[in-house]
Amino acid sequence: MSTPGPPRPLRADAARNRELLLRAAREMFAQRGLDVTLDEIARHAGVGVGTVYRRFANKEELVEALFDDQLDRMIALAEESLARADTWDGFAEMFRRFSALMAADHGLREVLLHNTYGHDRVARIRERFVPAMDAVVRRAQQAGVLRPDVEPTDLPIIETMLGGVEAFAQPVRPELYRRYLTIILDGMRARPGLTALPVAALTAEQFDELAGKR
Template identity: 40%
Template sequence: MDPSAADHDAERPLRADAARNRTLILDTARRVFADRGIGATLNDVAREAGVGVGTVYRRFADKEALLAALRADKFTALRALAAAALRVDDPREALRGYLHEVIALRVRDRLINEVVAASPHDHEALRAERERLSEDVERVIARARDVGAVREGFAARDVPVLTLMVGALADRSASVDPEAWRRYASLLVDAVCPTEEPMPMPGGPFGEHQLPLVMHPRP
């Protein structure tokens, strides 16, 4: 056998293992960062993936490199929500549906706000992705504005603040009432883009013994 062919064959399992490890690390990182947010570490990812932290570092030089690999998925998901809203015939319902969906996405994934919030350290490619997303969302808002369905002055850059507000509540109240955030998401969406006829708020306020647990969660 040609020695070079033998060497080539010997390398194949290593490359396949490397590819599997990279996929495993990315899949695990999606779950870990979605659950714990930006504070998660590469050690956390390695532990959850069942690999040594050195394996993670061989695939990703540092935490920022791993986050960069995850951001593409986040932008794809966010732009898909905006695209779906643009296909809804009623501009009011399109914007309301988009806001509810993007808030729900943040509740499921704590990393979302880190993607959409600008940072002075952003790379040019990341700024471009964020600008494309902002343009998509502005189109959704503009349609609602044209029919008088949205409060004057509301802009795409207000959306991350809404998701941050409800997301923070969802994080604090998850162990008390994991669905409580929906009540306050409804309140905010109604304030931005009210229904044509007043509607009752979903759910109810926190109970007497629940509220202290939400306001003063244990570490």
């Protein structure tokens, strides 16, 4: 039995159409989230809908292809945070940049927080990203700069809250979420006299269960 060779490269016109589709999908998902249809993406790209299906079997395959790079960026943010000498600056800057990516890209927010598309691939990315994020949280707590009762599952919940602010203020002040991010970061910083949190954070299993139901 012969071994299949490497995949054949796309013809120039096929490669160009694929890039047009990815660019159109990136723009539309960022603005409107993942409810955009393949027909709408084809029109925005200036190609026929048949071209979409020749390049991608379904919308989930398109979403996975598009957000691979973005999801890898999230992992890189956590790794860069761990490399910073100032532990609090590393944690806070990771959170700010994470929030900026989510605010600018509604589709990315849905992929990461709502588990809408690309389930298997997002699960694999989470397997890499969650330990990196956990390491950032634990490092900041061990340094005494992050309150000890913060859990890694708190961070995506906070991003969901900030996403609500961004969506509410988008027509007038899309950057308003940064005000509340600063307030939240100040509330997460360790200091004397912290008020005890009245409810425990979600476990990783509870978070995955809730994300899968969105």
